[in-house]
Amino acid sequence: MANGVLILAELMDGKIAAVTQELVGAAQRLGAGPVSAMLLGSGVEGAASGVTGVEKTYVVDDAALAEYTTDGFTNAAAAVVALADPAIILLGQTNAGRDLGPALSFKLGTAVAMDTTSLEMKDGKLHTTRPAYGGNARAVNGFTSTPAIATVRPKSQDAAEGGSAGVVEKVAFDASGIRTKVVARNVAASEGVRLEDADTVVTGGRGLGGPEGFADIEALAKELGGAVGASRAVADLGWRPVGEQVGLTGKVVSPTLYIAVAVSGASQHMAGCSGSKNIVAINKDPDANIFKASRFGIVGDYKTVLPAFLAAVKKVRAEG
């Protein structure tokens, strides 16, 4: 009889990623039985103790999992599921999760709800809520098959704190079924604060008119110790690297302060920043959608407002 919740633990720079404890927190709050974790990769066993608040952590540690491949991770996860027999499986909506969720659902003959932002049990069954139609709507889904699988948007859930590490159980899997091969990887060089971790994000939109408009954005981000973000239009136009894109198909950020400059606030952009604690908008169009989600705003041209704002920030900070 399927029971409990199994979450996918992930590593970031060799340590358990923040999203993992968020998944543990979400799983605990469901109250749907024991919570266990699975950690898949090569040379990952030592990190398993970093997952806390779970009864058990299943580890598939195999050289064939050194690089993420759809088949490798799907087969490894399926081997864990066969042992753990969970009623619910939660993954982060991460690089791995957004690819693995659908593949695992097919392998297990069940369904997956992607990019969910809230989860609850109703009459003993999982119900998930997720943004749809570019963030314009919310869809609530139920499942007719077990296990129910959901990917969960990073930073949408409060992380589990405390608790002890689970008992580690090693699981073997058959690595012969991997049909894709990673032949190259180019890691984008990033400077300064990581966008997803930044407490302040300053984002520029198409309204800046060109890549040169980002000089002021960079200066403001530097002054505030924050990171630079870009709208999808800006990334698609090649003004800024893809890694800076905030939105449905880019990064999801939830800083304390999100300053959106010349960003119209299309729903797909808001999907990436609506978790921010305070949104500030600078836009010359008073009807821009971004103002609807903002706490503070300036209606004006960034060309004059931004240099003035940078000077004002320096002044008030100098005066304490």
Place this chain on the structure above:
Amino acid sequence: MHIVVLVKQVPDWDIPPSSFKVDEAAKKVVPPQGVAPVTSQFDAIAAEAAMRIKDADATTKVTIMSMGAATARDVIKQGLAMGADEGVLLTDAAFDDLDSYGAATVLSTAVKKLGDVDLVLTGRQAVDWDSGVTPTLIAGMLGAPVITFGKRVAVAGGTVTVERVLPDSLETVEASLPAVVSVSNELGEPRYPKLPQIMAAGKKQVTTWAAGDLGLDAGTLGQKLTLEALYVPVVDTKVEIMAGDTPEEQAMALAKRLQDAKLI
């Protein structure tokens, strides 16, 4: 080399959020008046990916396939105008409101019926449900490998090579054909057909298949994921617009408010 591009017709996503409406009882989006449905953005990019492969090797055959209402013929025609060779429209009342699994069942069955397909290209996700599940399910049903989020797709010697877009890296992945590849917006804009191509598209063949043609019926397309509710979220933030006669005054007002709120 035969490529099938899967395209979906969706309500125009590029409308102001204020004109987006949902019929909560029917759990359906109410299409805005006078705005024609369009090709899901990433699917048009998948068609572009196919055309780039055809540019490099003119012997490549490209079929545009869409499941949907009879009006989905319009999005097939758009792909044909971009330079695709043939179209297949899958339309039947039994195909309405399917979940990803049901949709993948119909599409994969139709791809199998075509018989000689080497590569299936799709968008990374449809811009209505934003799930990105169907490409992987289709690959599973076809018994083929899947590579998701491609920004460059090339084929040579029975192998597909895909540059995958990840937030902090670009990875290059290979698989043997037949395979399924989903593409992302970083691939580039879809080409804009010229009038003679649009005229020529009108003469290209579009085959229509219903459930019976695929040996399917409503009973075999059961839902694994149910839609319990669909609604428009309420946003109750009230913005405070900074007063001031000059940019300097507005900027100083904002800096002070942020300092008072301990945000800077």
